[in-house]
Amino acid sequence: MNIIDIKNLYKTYNDSEVKVHAVNGVDLSFEKGEFAAIVGPSGSGKTTLLNMLGGLDQPTEGSILIDGTDLSQLKSSQLIDFRMRNIGFVFQAYNLIPVLTAKENVEFIMHLQNRPKAERESRTMELLKAVGLEGRENSRPNKLSGGQQQRVAVARALASKPKFVLADEPTANLDSKSTENLLDIMEELNRKENVTFIFSTHDQRVMNKAHRVITLEDGKIISDVRKN
Amino acid sequence: MKQENNRRSFFCSPWEGLREAFKLAWRNLWRNKRRTLITVSSIFFGVLLSAYMTSMQEGSYEKMVEIVVKFYSGYIQVHHEEYWENKSINNTFEYDQALTDKIMVNKDVDFVIPRLESFGLASSEELTKGAIVFGIDPEPENQLTGILEKITKGNYLTKNDDGVIIGEGLASYLKLQLNDTLVMISQGFHGVSAAGKFPVRGIIKHVSPELNKTIVYMALPKCQEFFSAENRLTSLVVNIKDSDMMRRTLRNLKNDIQSPYSVMSWEEMQPEVVQQIEGDRASGVIMKAILYMVIAFGVLGTIMMMIAERKREFGVMVSVGMKKGKLATILLFETILIGLMGIASGILVALPLIQIQKANPIPFTGQAAQMMEEFGFEPYMFFSSTPEVFYHQAISVFVLTIIIAIYPVIAALRLKEIKALHS
Numbered sequence: 001m002n003i004i005d006i007k008n009l010y011k012t013y014n015d016s017e018v019k020v021h022a023v024n025g026v027d028l029s030f031e032k033g034e035f036a037a038i039v040g041p042s043g044s045g046k047t048t049l050l051n052m053l054g055g056l057d058q059p060t061e062g063s064i065l066i067d068g069t070d071l072s073q074l075k076s077s078q079l080i081d082f083r084m085r086n087i088g089f090v091f092q093a094y095n096l097i098p099v100l101t102a103k104e105n106v107e108f109i110m111h112l113q114n115r116p117k118a119e120r121e122s123r124t125m126e127l128l129k130a131v132g133l134e135g136r137e138n139s140r141p142n143k144l145s146g147g148q149q150q151r152v153a154v155a156r157a158l159a160s161k162p163k164f165v166l167a168d169e170p171t172a173n174l175d176s177k178s179t180e181n182l183l184d185i186m187e188e189l190n191r192k193e194n195v196t197f198i199f200s201t202h203d204q205r206v207m208n209k210a211h212r213v214i215t216l217e218d219g220k221i222i223s224d225v226r227k228n
Numbered sequence: 229m230k231q232e233n234n235r236r237s238f239f240c241s242p243w244e245g246l247r248e249a250f251k252l253a254w255r256n257l258w259r260n261k262r263r264t265l266i267t268v269s270s271i272f273f274g275v276l277l278s279a280y281m282t283s284m285q286e287g288s289y290e291k292m293v294e295i296v297v298k299f300y301s302g303y304i305q306v307h308h309e310e311y312w313e314n315k316s317i318n319n320t321f322e323y324d325q326a327l328t329d330k331i332m333v334n335k336d337v338d339f340v341i342p343r344l345e346s347f348g349l350a351s352s353e354e355l356t357k358g359a360i361v362f363g364i365d366p367e368p369e370n371q372l373t374g375i376l377e378k379i380t381k382g383n384y385l386t387k388n389d390d391g392v393i394i395g396e397g398l399a400s401y402l403k404l405q406l407n408d409t410l411v412m413i414s415q416g417f418h419g420v421s422a423a424g425k426f427p428v429r430g431i432i433k434h435v436s437p438e439l440n441k442t443i444v445y446m447a448l449p450k451c452q453e454f455f456s457a458e459n460r461l462t463s464l465v466v467n468i469k470d471s472d473m474m475r476r477t478l479r480n481l482k483n484d485i486q487s488p489y490s491v492m493s494w495e496e497m498q499p500e501v502v503q504q505i506e507g508d509r510a511s512g513v514i515m516k517a518i519l520y521m522v523i524a525f526g527v528l529g530t531i532m533m534m535i536a537e538r539k540r541e542f543g544v545m546v547s548v549g550m551k552k553g554k555l556a557t558i559l560l561f562e563t564i565l566i567g568l569m570g571i572a573s574g575i576l577v578a579l580p581l582i583q584i585q586k587a588n589p590i591p592f593t594g595q596a597a598q599m600m601e602e603f604g605f606e607p608y609m610f611f612s613s614t615p616e617v618f619y620h621q622a623i624s625v626f627v628l629t630i631i632i633a634i635y636p637v638i639a640a641l642r643l644k645e646i647k648a649l650h651s
Contacts, residue, residue: 056547056645077551084549090647095544099255111248113550156548 003163003196004030004053009062011219013047022048024219025061030164030198037199037210045219046200047168053198054087054166055079067163083113087209088157088195090167094149096141102128102152103137109160127155130192131185147178154186164196171203183209249554253561260534264566267530271570271625272577274523278516279621283585284511286612289505291605293494296501298373299435301494302341303474304481306331309490310436311462312497317346317417320460321489331466334480336473341368341465344451348414348422350394350444357396359444361412363451372467375432375445382406382430389447391429397441398454399431406431414442424454437458437602471635515545516624524628531563531632535639542640543648559636567629571622578618585611 011023023045030036038046051057052064055071064071066086076081083089096105103124110120119172128137131151141149150170157165167186171179190197199206207213215223257264297303306327311319328340344363349356366385368377375393376384392410394402395497402409409425416422434440452458461550468477474493481491495502535542545555589608592600597607 051646054547056649069485080546080549080551083547089544089548091544095540097252097541097545099259109549111245112247112551112554160549 001032002029003032004028005063005065006053007063007065009049009052009064010060011045011052011057018211020073021219022227023052026216026219028214028221028224030196032163032196033190033194034198034212036189036197036214037201037207037208038213038214039201039207039217040216041201044216045186047218048219049216050166050168050198054089055083056071058225074123081188083111084160085165088160088162090153090157090165090170091152092169093166094141094146094153094173095102096149096152096156098141101138101140102133102144102148102155105141105152106155106159109154109158113160123159124155127158128152130189131155132181136156147174150174150178150182151185154182154189158189158193158195161193164198167197167199169201169203170199171206176205179203179205237260240575245554246557249557253558253565256538256558257565258647263530263534263640265567267527268569268573270523270526271567272574273618274519275418275571275574275621275625276578276581278624279574279582279617280585281512281515282620283578283608283611283613285508286614286617287586287589287610289501289508290612290614291610292501292505293437295605296498297471297494301497302372303468303471303494304466304478304491305497306464306466306481306489306491307462309488312454312490312492313432314346315462316563317415317455317457320417320457320462322366322457323461327489328464328532330484331481333462334477334484336468336470336477336480338467338469339368341365341372341467342448342461343369343463343465344448344455344457344460345462346414346455348412348450350398350402351411351413352404352408354387354650355397355402357401358442359394359412359447360442361414361444361451361454363446363455365448371525372465378432378434379430380433385429385445385447387447388428388449390426390450392426393430393432393445394428395440395443396433397437398443399428401441404428410444411573413456414455416454417460418456420456422455426450435605445560472570519614520624520628524632527563527566527629528632528635530566531636533563535559535636539648539651542643543645543651546643547645547649552643555643556637556640559640560633562631563636567626567632571625574625575618575622578621582611582613582617586613 006028007028009023010021013020013022013131026049038049040046048057052059053073054132057075059072069082071079071082097108100108106124106127107120125134125137129136131154133148133151133155136144136148141152144152148153154165154170157167169180176180183206189195201207210227212224212226214221308319308321323342331337331340342365346359346361348359350359364385364389366389370384379393380396382393385391394404394410399405402410408428410428412422412424412426414422418461432443434443446454452460457590466477466481468474478491478493485491513649542555589610591597592607593608600607
């Protein structure tokens with residue numbers, strides 16, 4: 001069953017005299033529990049597609065349906081609420097909240113969701129254990145390595161039990177050991193929590209790990225390969 | 229989904245949300261300790277300086293009012309309704325115990341002093357000068373004005389004394405010494421000629437240089453006899469227990485006492501003093517406004533910098549699901565906390581400092597001191613510690629902080645996630 005349906009999606013920028021079609025007629029769908037990578041050269045439209053998928057950017061044309069909800073029909077405040085309940089984000093530069101500890105960063109979205117304290121704490125500890133950061137829960141981001149911060153970001157993205165996680169070049173700032181470790185963790189969580197992971201990446205190691213690789217070029221899908 | 233939300237709301241109150249926002253705001257402030265401390269310090273010094281300035285201003289006004297009240301008018305006076313427009317002996321009123329009783333019924337009134345005031349020519353052997361004659365009841369008059377302390381030579385008057393006390397300046401002009409005779413000529417009640425000889429019982433150094441040259445105090449019965457105004461008064465001076473209760477007392481007395489009397493406050497009787505104070509206060513307000521503007525722009529600069537630096541972080545917060553209103557609340561708390569820390573520390577230091585200064589006024593020296601003494605002021609810089617001195621500054625800075633907080637609130641509400649994430 002599809003949880004994401006992208007139909008005839010366009011994103012055109014009119015900033016200069018020349019129109020730029022960042023996403024140029026994309027039709028795509030994702031099923032629950034997929035572990036997919038969107039790849040392509042710089043400027044191919046990966047990040048733009050991911051941003052629209054996350055409700056952060058509006059398409060010029062076309063629609064994105066998530067579990068039947070058309071994102072273009074939601075108002076700004078409804079979109080924020082929708083993201084909070086349905087989408088997890090992992091950013092390239094970790095982007096943890098610097099004044100919160102690892103535990104508080106993971107709890108952050110559950111706080112926004114007004115989840116009870118006991119539930120917040122048990123879910124946080126469960127996720128921190130899953131990403132191998134048990135014992136570091138009270139460390140602030142500046143006391144953690146890049147790899148550790150990104151693992152906290154993954155735990156944060158999964159904390160609210162989203163329908164899918166969008167990860168924009170999550171390994172771009174990590175060394176190979178941290179990348180390997182992070183990918184193993186994400187794959188394990190994908191399997192265990194049955195959450196869809198969608199990456200945008202240049203990283204061959206991510207492509208190797210992904211179960212599905214979608215290649216974009218000039219805003220169009222040029223290949224969509226599912227591995228067994 | 230709706231059912232689920234209701235269940236969650238049951239567990240977590242909006243109060244918890246505010247507490248979380250406060251916690252985040254507090255921690256954010258200390259991300260850059262030095263910057264926060266510098267911003268708080270600018271508010272601290274602003275509040276301290278403005279409280280100190282206000283205390284100095286209000287201290288000098290209090291002293292001015294004290295002099296006016298103590299040596300001239302008292303807080304409130306009751307006259308014949310035509311007296312203030314035409315200060316003639318003919319516009320006096322007959323003393324009536326019932327009127328005094330009516331005034332004394334008011335619980336804020338301490339005591340009432342009768343006075344008969346008029347003008348006359350004061351003469352010695354060869355010289356004559358215009359004089360103001362005050363017929364007073366010596367004991368209660370001293371209670372209000374402390375006149376006894378100002379006597380430099382001789383004695384104070386007794387209740388039925390037939391002598392006079394005159395100002396130093398007048399004594400000097402008329403070349404009169406103690407026990408010399410002062411001759412007074414005037415017009416009495418209903419045009420009767422008034423003339424009399426009075427032994428000088430004492431010489432007073434009045435705080436007002438003008439009155440020092442013209443004042444003649446007589447015991448009330450003697451004064452009434454001199455002006456042929458038996459049992460008549462120009463005013464009943466009403467002294468109140470607490471100066472803060474003046475407006476209430478005035479309102480009550482104005483309601484209770486009707487024609488042919490009129491009730492006036494010192495402010496109505498001395499409008500020039502009120503105008504002087506208001507004029508000076510307005511200049512102080514301008515000074516403080518400039519000071520506050522400097523502080524406000526400093527704080528606004530810090531807040532703008534803080535927001536520009538954290539735009540990406542705000543983008544992340546909103547992207548993962550934080551409502552812009554909640555982000556605005558955090559930024560509002562941050563701005564308010566900076567303001568409150570500055571206000572609290574400023575007031576905390578200003579309180580003891582001003583109390584110390586109040587107990588130890590700054591003395592003027594040299595010509596400044598001489599000039600002040602000539603104008604009847606004590607040569608000191610006085611300080612006031614009325615609550616207004618402090619809370620006016622606190623409220624002003626707090627309001628400014630709220631105005632400054634509009635910027636981050638608008639910035640949060642207008643945040644565009646994509647732009648913020650790429651900033």
